[in-house]
Amino acid sequence: MKLKLTTPLIIVNFxxxxxxxxxxxxxxxxxxxxxxxxxxxxIAVAPQFTDISSVAKAVEIPVFAQxxxxxxxxxxxxxxxxxxxxxAGAVGTLINxxxxxxxxxxxxxxxxLTREQELISCVCVNNPSVSAAAAALKPDIVSIEPPExxxxxxxxxxxxxxxxxxxxKLVRNINSDVTILCGAGISHGEDVAxxxxxxxxxxxxxxxxxxxxxxxxxLREFADAA
Amino acid sequence: MKLKLTTPLIIVNFxxxxxxxxxxxxxxxxxxxxxxxxxxxxIAVAPQFTDISSVAKAVEIPVFAQxxxxxxxxxxxxxxxxxxxxxAGAVGTLINxxxxxxxxxxxxxxxxLTREQELISCVCVNNPSVSAAAAALKPDIVSIEPPExxxxxxxxxxxxxxxxxxxxKLVRNINSDVTILCGAGISHGEDVAxxxxxxxxxxxxxxxxxxxxxxxxxLREFADAA
Amino acid sequence: MKLKLTTPLIIVNFxxxxxxxxxxxxxxxxxxxxxxxxxxxxIAVAPQFTDISSVAKAVEIPVFAQxxxxxxxxxxxxxxxxxxxxxAGAVGTLINxxxxxxxxxxxxxxxxLTREQELISCVCVNNPSVSAAAAALKPDIVSIEPPExxxxxxxxxxxxxxxxxxxxKLVRNINSDVTILCGAGISHGEDVAxxxxxxxxxxxxxxxxxxxxxxxxxLREFADAA
Amino acid sequence: MKLKLTTPLIIVNFxxxxxxxxxxxxxxxxxxxxxxxxxxxxIAVAPQFTDISSVAKAVEIPVFAQxxxxxxxxxxxxxxxxxxxxxAGAVGTLINxxxxxxxxxxxxxxxxLTREQELISCVCVNNPSVSAAAAALKPDIVSIEPPExxxxxxxxxxxxxxxxxxxxKLVRNINSDVTILCGAGISHGEDVAxxxxxxxxxxxxxxxxxxxxxxxxxLREFADAA
Numbered sequence: 006m007k008l009k010l011t012t013p014l015i016i017v018n019f020x021x022x023x024x025x026x027x028x029x030x031x032x033x034x035x036x037x038x039x040x041x042x043x044x045x046x047x048i049a050v051a052p053q054f055t056d057i058s059s060v061a062k063a064v065e066i067p068v069f070a071q072x073x074x075x076x077x078x079x080x081x082x083x084x085x086x087x088x089x090x091x092x093a094g095a096v097g098t099l100i101n102x103x104x105x106x107x108x109x110x111x112x113x114x115x116x117x118l119t120r121e122q123e124l125i126s127c128v129c130v131n132n133p134s135v136s137a138a139a140a141a142l143k144p145d146i147v148s149i150e151p152p153e154x155x156x157x158x159x160x161x162x163x164x165x166x167x168x169x170x171x172x173x174k175l176v177r178n179i180n181s182d183v184t185i186l187c188g189a190g191i192s193h194g195e196d197v198a199x200x201x202x203x204x205x206x207x208x209x210x211x212x213x214x215x216x217x218x219x220x221x222x223x224l225r226e227f228a229d230a231a
Numbered sequence: 232m233k234l235k236l237t238t239p240l241i242i243v244n245f246x247x248x249x250x251x252x253x254x255x256x257x258x259x260x261x262x263x264x265x266x267x268x269x270x271x272x273x274i275a276v277a278p279q280f281t282d283i284s285s286v287a288k289a290v291e292i293p294v295f296a297q298x299x300x301x302x303x304x305x306x307x308x309x310x311x312x313x314x315x316x317x318x319a320g321a322v323g324t325l326i327n328x329x330x331x332x333x334x335x336x337x338x339x340x341x342x343x344l345t346r347e348q349e350l351i352s353c354v355c356v357n358n359p360s361v362s363a364a365a366a367a368l369k370p371d372i373v374s375i376e377p378p379e380x381x382x383x384x385x386x387x388x389x390x391x392x393x394x395x396x397x398x399x400k401l402v403r404n405i406n407s408d409v410t411i412l413c414g415a416g417i418s419h420g421e422d423v424a425x426x427x428x429x430x431x432x433x434x435x436x437x438x439x440x441x442x443x444x445x446x447x448x449x450l451r452e453f454a455d456a457a
Numbered sequence: 458m459k460l461k462l463t464t465p466l467i468i469v470n471f472x473x474x475x476x477x478x479x480x481x482x483x484x485x486x487x488x489x490x491x492x493x494x495x496x497x498x499x500i501a502v503a504p505q506f507t508d509i510s511s512v513a514k515a516v517e518i519p520v521f522a523q524x525x526x527x528x529x530x531x532x533x534x535x536x537x538x539x540x541x542x543x544x545a546g547a548v549g550t551l552i553n554x555x556x557x558x559x560x561x562x563x564x565x566x567x568x569x570l571t572r573e574q575e576l577i578s579c580v581c582v583n584n585p586s587v588s589a590a591a592a593a594l595k596p597d598i599v600s601i602e603p604p605e606x607x608x609x610x611x612x613x614x615x616x617x618x619x620x621x622x623x624x625x626k627l628v629r630n631i632n633s634d635v636t637i638l639c640g641a642g643i644s645h646g647e648d649v650a651x652x653x654x655x656x657x658x659x660x661x662x663x664x665x666x667x668x669x670x671x672x673x674x675x676l677r678e679f680a681d682a683a
Numbered sequence: 684m685k686l687k688l689t690t691p692l693i694i695v696n697f698x699x700x701x702x703x704x705x706x707x708x709x710x711x712x713x714x715x716x717x718x719x720x721x722x723x724x725x726i727a728v729a730p731q732f733t734d735i736s737s738v739a740k741a742v743e744i745p746v747f748a749q750x751x752x753x754x755x756x757x758x759x760x761x762x763x764x765x766x767x768x769x770x771a772g773a774v775g776t777l778i779n780x781x782x783x784x785x786x787x788x789x790x791x792x793x794x795x796l797t798r799e800q801e802l803i804s805c806v807c808v809n810n811p812s813v814s815a816a817a818a819a820l821k822p823d824i825v826s827i828e829p830p831e832x833x834x835x836x837x838x839x840x841x842x843x844x845x846x847x848x849x850x851x852k853l854v855r856n857i858n859s860d861v862t863i864l865c866g867a868g869i870s871h872g873e874d875v876a877x878x879x880x881x882x883x884x885x886x887x888x889x890x891x892x893x894x895x896x897x898x899x900x901x902l903r904e905f906a907d908a909a
């Protein structure tokens with residue numbers, strides 16, 4: 006059965022940072038699990054494909070893939086199969102991250118595959134109008150991330166609050182169920198609090214945690230503010 | 232230090248077949264290892280990204296990734312990093328398989344990354360002229376696979392011997408070191424023997440092994456003929 | 458100022474058929490213009506990029522590009538620029554045809570560019586849920602075309618009427634202004650009449666016209682039925 | 684019959700610059716033709732797809748497409764067909780420009796199509812090893828352009844002469860017939876002269892001409908130096 010994630014929700018994207026690769030992916034996931042248990046808030050982690058199984062074995066928090074291909078089992082060398090990330094221990098997947106954009110028809114096909122496999126779908130979008138389009142496809146989560154702010158430390162919720170509120174409005178017009186996250190530049194607890202005050206149910210974060218000297222402390226600050 | 236693979240060489244591509252996913256990937260790799268030890272021939276396996284670490288822990292034969300992206304560590308959500316497949320236990324990677332074609336500049340960049348990470352590079356190509364182009368990039372292995380024969384059970388070495396011999400000739404004009412494999416439709420020991428007689432050093436196979444009722448027996452037949 | 462197309466509307470996609478290339482593109486466009494004038498119905502044509510200027514000079518009916526890239530003027534060798542198709546005489550463009558699928562963010566960007574350049578945007582989609590997503594981006598036209606029927610002569614309006622009606626319903630829930638077309642397999646006047654009866658404002662057609670021995674007669678039949 | 688281009692050769696890539704779109708494309712081509720006739724050197728121009736026919740009608744110098752797709756006539760909406768650029772008046776095409784990179788197998792397929800259609804193939808490459816790979820595919824022209832210098836005004840022949848000479852050496856080891864050009868940052872007659880002294884047969888240029896206040900003068904300087 007498909008996992009239900011409680012909100013507020015924080016998803017930590019490990020990207021292909023060396024600080025979150027292999028054994029370090031497992032260590033970072035354990036820090037996230039520690040904060041999750043201490044604060045009682047859902048924190049999910051999205052490690053690289055190669056690390057899903059070891060991370061999923063090491064922690065009890067939800068593990069996401071960073072991407073999934075619109076394929077069924079078969080002759081698809083080098084692709085990422087729903088059944089494979091699931092057997093490795095993932096409970097969901099990011100889809101259409103700004104660093105791994107998909108064709109519209111493929112986003113729809115991947116969401117359909119996640120339904121069949123009872124995986125949680127989190128579609129990333131770049132602006133409010135695209136967030137509305139994504140919401141029309143009925144994924145579990147839509148995450149708005151203006152690409153120009155990703156990795157900058159300048160939080161979308163702080164400098165582009167109208168992007169977040171417009172997203173919430175457009176998405177809610179179309180879809181009352183979908184969980185809405187925002188991301189890009191989230192660096193402080195206050196950025197998380199603002200994101201939630203603007204109408205989201207949480208944040209999608211990466212470098213602020215992965216590149217931190219003390220990821221535990223930053224995550225703890227984020228979770229406290231959520 | 233980079234592994235040296237002895238020839239003849241058989242690489243088994245697990246693709247995204249359910250018969251070679253998760254626990255079944257480990258089981259299949261163990262069958263390959265058994266044949267490899269019995270016959271004393273190198274058999275490498277190429278499981279999905281999510282299965283590399285568990286397969287590499289379970290067997291001592293070489294493990295390849297099915298694909299790798301032309302990226303350095305960093306902000307590349309959903310991509311496949313050289314460092315990650317290496318830490319997971321891979322010793323090499325397929326590149327440019329017909330089901331995962333790459334841009335020319337990216338094939339060159341991936342080969343360069345495999346050099347830096349001391350991984351074995353196996354570039355797949357679709358015809359003799361492209362095999363010459365690939366050989367000019369100095370990978371460790373070039374594998375010729377006419378796409379129209381892949382998965383058909385009609386062996387390239389049997390029905391298109393001139394494709395194999397032309398490939399060997401064109402590649403050798405440019406590169407005397409590269410290992411040459413062929414694939415597509417290889418189904419019987421005789422197909423493997425013919426491939427080697429035509430000037431290759433081995434074969435790249437997939438469905439004939441993965442989809443077999445008894446993969447051990449088929450691999451054993453292939454290995455005996457090599 | 459942006460052209461307003463009256464409905465019912467027939468768009469003829471010339472694809473890269475030799476029967477609609479170069480001089481033959483101009484001839485075919487003239488046949489379409491003749492039917493359009495005789496019946497008093499809007500018929501637009503979408504020739505290849507290389508033929509837009511000569512077709513637009515030869516006829517007074519609306520000319521569309523078959524695709525446009527999400528770019529501004531600049532260093533984009535081999536791309537298709539809004540300003541260029543407009544100066545060549547196009548009044549609009551197909552976007553995301555099943556033979557030229559785009560990333561979701563790029564569809565949004567192209568629609569925005571068509572607004573800036575006062576070009577008509579016609580987004581092609583493969584199924585009802587994707588049609589809803591496209592409608593959320595507020596293009597001028599959405600055209601539903603199940604890819605498996607394209608070029609078959611088996612009309613979507615005949616064999617998948619529920620695909621058309623579901624599309625109309627989902628699109629109208631989100632967007633009351635957008636023109637809705639359907640396509641794929643449209644071969645007879647009756648297919649066009651059915652499409653309109655199911656709630657669309659017209660059809661997007663290709664091979665039935667371009668490959669016809671007498672394109673004028675077929676188009677005339679379509680226009681009579683619209 | 685396929686045109687033979689004499690060397691030295693200058694190809695001017697119009698990209699999607701507004702200064703070289705529509706009527707301005709024709710004007711710029713006429714300037715190039717004027718210089719070509721005055722100096723007696725081959726200057727080819729590569730306008731956008733939409734401008735090929737009007738440019739080819741207006742001038743007698745060779746016209747190239749900026750890109751071509753690996754397709755035969757048929758159901759390929761939004762693609763660029765060999766037959767179409769040829770009927771529009773092009774005598775050749777750029778292939779794999781750094782702003783329009785292709786998969787290796789597609790470069791090979793496009794070169795084969797240019798042979799069938801008697802079009803001149805000019806494959807762009809980013810470094811010496813890729814130039815060797817391209818040369819193995821036997822196109823008519825290989826043009827080396829380090830992407831990081833494109834549009835900078837810092838000429839590859841001036842600041843990276845070893846890139847040019849290594850390219851010439853590696854290409855000549857594999858292919859004695861292919862014409863070798865270089866590009867990226869070419870801004871002065873001296874850059875052109877140096878390019879030729881380093882072993883190339885000409886240059887591929889863009890912004891230095893297209894963005895010039897007086898394109899005629901700059902082209903004249905280039906042609907004088909060639």
